Amino acid sequence: MVAGVKAATTDWEYEAVSIGFPGPILCGQPMTEPVNLGGGWMGFDFAAAFGLPVKVINDAAMQALAATRAGRCCSSGWGPGSGPR
Secondary structure (H helix, E strand, C coil): CHHHHHHHCCCCCCCCEEEEECCCEECCEECCCCCCCCCCCCCCCHHHHHCCCEEEEEHHHHHHHHHHHCCCCCCCCCCCCCCCC
16 A cells, blocks of 8 residues: 555655555554455554655544534544444
8 A cells, every 4th residue: 555655656745654544553554454445454564664754543533523623523433433333
C-alpha cells in the first residue's frame, strides 16, 4: 500500500499522511488485521515507511470528522463490524 501511494503521488507536495483504517485503533495503531485488505497492518511503522508523520484513525471516525469540519454534522458508517454480534 505504501509503495502504491508513493508511486501515485510522486509529483505531490505533502507534509503528513492520514490513513482511515477499517477497524479498531489504539494509540494510532490498528488493533486487528483487516479481513479485506490483507495482513501486515498491526505494528507496522507507517511514519518510517512514508518518511513523514502519519495519523491512523478509524475510517468511520475519519468520515465523521471530515463531515463535521466541512460544516455538516450527520454521518453514518455501516461496514462489516456494524451488524449484531
